[in-house]
Amino acid sequence: MGVRLVHNLTHPSDLVIDLAVGPQLARAVIAARRRSHVHAPRQAGWGREAATLIVTGWPVADTSPAEFFLHCRASLVPGGCVAVLLPHGDVIAPGDVVIAAKRAGLAYLQHIVAADRPPRPGQQTQLDIHTDVLILTRSATETRGG
Template sequence: MTDRNHRHAPIPVGDVVPGDPPVPITVWPVPAPHEGETMSNAMGVRLVHNLTHPSDLIVDLVEGPQLARAIIAAHRRSHLQAARPPVGWGRESATLIVTGWPLADASAVDFFLRCRAHLVPGGCVAVLLAHGDVSLPVDVVVAAKRAGLAYLQHIVAADRLPRRGQQAQLAIHTDVLILTRSVIESGGVGG
């Protein structure tokens, strides 16, 4: 039996990186970070709980104590590096590395090469960007891909969501790019 009304899914448009399939975009209703901080407490909790399991290792490269609080509350382990250059990440590979953007002292590709070297296969790097510059996420994704990381998910953090029946725009404050080290390693890293 054939279904004459069967329709194929629409072809996705709006690729962030031309030629790559689009990644899922998720909206998280979380408060905006305070001035001088990378994230709110709620954002830290969502990242830790959504991307790690108990006793997983997390490398904290963000400004502010929010991620550290979430790590402790969720019984994860961490290398807390906020307010210091990213040195001494330890010998053990991490499940999650969280960083703000832009970077202070490293080139993007070099930073992502270091992240990739310190991630377990399947581990993630969460890059938090202030919302607004439409080209910045593309630049981050391109640098990550050159370092051998894959673009897994885009999270849009918004202060308030539109209410049912109302036409309102999201109050987006942060874009979170989730990059991953593939479980299946290819022969090398290239651009």
């Protein structure tokens, strides 16, 4: 999933802010020859340079969702994206995330469902859904007032 996020949402030399737990995204960033900053979500000041992609787990500790998404929006280039990794099972979380992001000026772009194994042709397979990924974006055409 990290490889797809990095390749689909960034270009070479774009900055990726990694707030996720684990080395998976870092490996994808290195393989795609992107630049990254690894931070804790509650850390103030994720750097002076705006990022094209911010990837984070959910929920975020020690900050409100509204504050977190305001910080994300301020750290994104226009047209940049935030990928929020949600553990599967909480049917309310995606809606809560989208509402908090919209209040901070981010727009809902896409919902990706990542499964632990692909279905096999000719076999009825029950997919164990591993995680939901919500993609939110900062408008590339926003005006100062909006």
